[in-house]
Amino acid sequence: MATTYELYIMKTCPFCRKVIRYMYQHGIEIPLRDINEDAEARATLERVGGKVQVPCLFIDGAPMYESDEIIAYLEERFVTNAPRKLSIEDHAIRYRTENGTALAEVTYPADGDGSVNINHTFVDPALRGQGMAGKLMEACARELERTGLKAHPTCSYAEDWFRKHPEWEHLLA
Template sequence: MDEQREPQFTVEENAIRLLGDDGKAIAEVTFPACGEGVVDIDHTFVDPSLRGLGMAGKLMDACAHELERTGRRARPTCSYAVRWFEKHPEWERILA
């Protein structure tokens, strides 16, 4: 992936993915519903070929924007998501 170009994520109701040429996810964050208007950010994955490019952070940023856009709140349980929210207090407003 070209480091200068922003990734083209596929946004689904409960996941955001970056798909490879074969259509399989090479990076993703999943956030299934766990209550009325609340999702559990339970999984982040980045293929080793993309590590070191800040891809997990870009996924979480896209996730935060999507949850805010759709009026949902987050309950992060994935260890990466928990740390991301600790480092980004500006997104505290979407935490459940």
């Protein structure tokens, strides 16, 4: 049987907004119940959870409180184990979840002279420290080599990456 989820919130609560922002950034869709707008939700929270505290994530009817604990659960359940793939797009390489949410990217717009400007790298905090930016840069280098384009890195990470990987210096403009 599938696990059921409901997140009880108050829109004005900064801890609730933190959880909602995390869910949005990772494409996680869980039904929300605002206890200020839904009297039944408030009563359910008090009856089942034993107190009126938000955010509260009900997992198969069992309450979980504290925004950091909820985010850690969501990360393990929906982000860490979610299938992901590198997506080579027009002048960008992105690491996406199965539902299409970009968790990391390197962008390289065309300079117009047969070269590109590697101007931006981003890695979601949940993936930092795992070598993701380096994997994106290597994929970018392979794509530039495949297409015959040269690189002009202006992003500090990209500049450092090329210094640390002299095997790709032939791609520099």
